[in-house]
Amino acid sequence: MLGVVRVRFAPSPTGYLHVGGARTALFNWLYARRHGGTFVLRIEDTDAERSSWDMVQGIVDGLHWLGLDWDEGPDVNGPHAPYFQSQRLEKYREHAQVLVREGKAYADEGAIRFKVPEGQTSFEDLVHGPVRFENEHIENFVILRSDGHPTYHLSVVVDDLDMEITHVVRGDDHISNTPKQVLLYQAFRRTPPAFAHVPLIMGPDKKRLSKRHGATSVMEYPRLGYLPEAMVNFLALLGWSPGGDEELFTRDELVSRFTLEGISGGNAVFNTEKLDWFNQQHMLRLPLDDLAARVEPFLRDAGLWSEEFRDGRRAWFLEVLALLRPRVKRVGQFAEDGRPFFEDAVQYEPDAVKKHMKPELREPFDAWRAVLMSTEPFEPAALEAALRRFAESGGVKAASLIHATRVAVTGRAASPGLFEVIVLVGRERTLARMTSALALFG
C-alpha cells in the first residue's frame, strides 16, 4: 500500500458549493491526480435536519462544472460504499460501543461522550508544521447523539479509517477539531492520516466570504460568464503557488505541478478583478469552435442566436467572435458587444451620436457613403485606403469620418477596428445603416 494516495472531499449538504469548498475540493482532486491516487466524494449528512437532496445535487453540479471528477462516491460507488454518512449509521454506533466497552467513552444523558485523557495531543500538519494542544483545553466531547446519530468527530474518523484515506486536506477552520480526532484515532489504536489544513478565503474586507461580498456559490459563475478553466486556475493560485512566476495554467499543467507543501499559511482574499483577468486570458486561448459553444447559450438568452451560426454562416460567426474576443472579459459580453453583428436594427447611444455626428460632417459622410457602395474588394485594407483617399481629397479628417461611420454602423463610440466591423456587418447592412444615420447629424 506504500505510495497510494487516497483523499476525499466531504461536504455537508447544508448549503450550496461555495468557492471555499470548491477550492478545497480542487486541492484534493489535484493531489489525487498528481499522484495517480483516488479522489473520494463523501456526503456528510448526519445532520438529517439540515441536509437536503437538493444541496447534494447543487454540490455535484458545482464539481461537474469545475471538471472535478471523483473515483468513488455517490452514483459511482466503489469498494467502500455507501458514500452517504446517513447510510453508515451502524458503523458509527459499533465504534462508539467499542469505546464504551473499553472505558474510553461513557453514556451521558442518552448521548455518548469521549473521555479525553490527560496530556497533550499533537500532529504534524503539512502546511502548518507541528501543532500541539493541551488536552485540558479539550472537553469530553459527544461522539454519538442521543438520537443515535454520530457527531462529526466520530463519523469523520470512522469513515476516513474505513475508506483508507491517507491525506486529509480540508479548511483551516478544522484545525482545532483535529486533536479530538487524533485522540479518537489513538483510542482505536490506529495511525491518523496526514493532515493539510488550507487557509480560508476571505472577502475584500478580510472578513469571511459571505453573500454580501457577491457571488459565493460556484454555480453563479457560469451564469456570470466565467469559464471553468479560468475559475480552476484562479482558485488554484489562491493560497497555493507552483513556486515560480508563471500564473496561467491549464488543468493538466496544474496537476503536474501541484504539491501540498506549496500551500501558504495565511488567509487569502478573493479578488474578482484577477478572476476577470484569468477569464479573459483563458478565453483568448480557447479554440474558436470551443468558444462558440460557450457563447451560444448567452446569445440564445439574448434572442440573438441563429441556427445558421452552426453551418451556413459558421465561418462568419467565428470571425465575429475572434474580432470581439480581445475586449471581452466575460462570455456574456459577446451578446452585448455583438449586437451590431447579430441584429439588424441598431440602437444609437445618444452620447455617441452627439459627440461624433457633427452637422458639418453630413455632406462628406454622405459622399463617403456613395464611395463605399462601389469600393472593391470589400476588405478592410481596401476600405481603409478608400476612406483615407477620400478624406484627403475632400479636406476632411479621416478620424472624424471614421468616428461618424462607427456610430452609424454600430450605434456606439467604441468598437473593434471599423473596417473589420464593416466587412463583417456586410455592405448592404452598412449602407442601409449609413443611410438612416443621415438623419442623425446635427
Added chain:
RNA sequence: GUCCCCAUCGUCCAGAGGCCCAGGACGUGGCCCUUUCAAGGCCAAAACACGGGUUCGAAUCCCGUUGGGGACGCCA
C-alpha cells in the same frame, strides 16, 4: 474570555541566512501602437507590522507585542 493558526506591495504569490537597498501577477498611473475601445509592448509608484534577541550577516531562525483569522455545539 480560553485555545489554535497567520503576518512581504491595495490584492494574490516568489523568497526556505548572504544571490534581496526584495522578484512576478492583478489592479493603478504614464508612454508606445492606434480610427475608438480593448488586446499587446515598455516604464513607474507600491511591501518585508513593531520591538528584542541569535549570527560575521535575517524578509528568512527564536522570543515578545500588536494586528487579522479560526475554534470553543448532541453543526459540519
